[in-house]
Amino acid sequence: MALTLLHRHALEDHILGFETSANPNHLSVARRPVIFSVLAHAGQEQAVGLALKAAPDIAPRFCGPAEWLAVSLTAGSETVAGHLSEISGASVVDQSDGKVLMAISGPSVRQILAKCVGVDLHPQAFAPGHSANMLFGHVAVNLARTGPDAFEIITPRSFAGSVYEDLMEMGREFALTASFSGG
Amino acid sequence: MASLITCPHCGTRPKEEFSVRGAVIARPSASEKDEAWHRYVYVRDNPKGRYQEYWHHAAGCRRWLVVNRDNLTHEVFGVTDAQASREGSR
Structure with missing residues (x-):
């Protein structure tokens, strides 16, 4: 019997219904992001950090000392694994199937996130390019600032539904919309 | 959130991100008498005032930190990575 394996996104049941056009405050859920976990060996922390920064198509996300997530929304998993x-x-371990990446952007993004995380997100304290692990409600996520009004949240797959519902609830007063992005 | 801890890796964070794991005391060597191990495992001074504790940054960098604070006023005097503070005391 032929077995067909279908990819099904963890938020498939949450983002349903009619496609609405995106509002200024928008949450876009990446369909198939490539996310690798990278751990540096003892004594190699600095070199690995610099090499990650220099690697093409890869955005490194800081998790802790000697630990990063290597994220790519453009390259495939083989390419990233090669780099x-x-x-x-x-x-290096491929975590793509275990993580969900959501990008939130818009003029009110800081007010929305202020209701979710206990970290100062002022540009002086959390500049574009900065990333860290933090508590989002009751879930430990990785938050990165990708622009002045743009953030990316990486959550464990099994918590993605709860994080998504929380975000939409907190964004309701700012008319936050959500959709999948990318193939 | 009143209680803020400045993690040396992640920055200032609310205490909800941490798990407090008790007093920092020197571990006896394996050949030490039972009495010393009993004291290490069960007996605590519980002083009022300045205190050194292990805090695990469970929702952040997942590192063990040594928090030097006053347990009466919750004034924090210093936070270091447990590994760094162990290497410093050697």
């Missing part, structure tokens, strides 16, 4: 394998002194 990462060139970094010496690092252990």
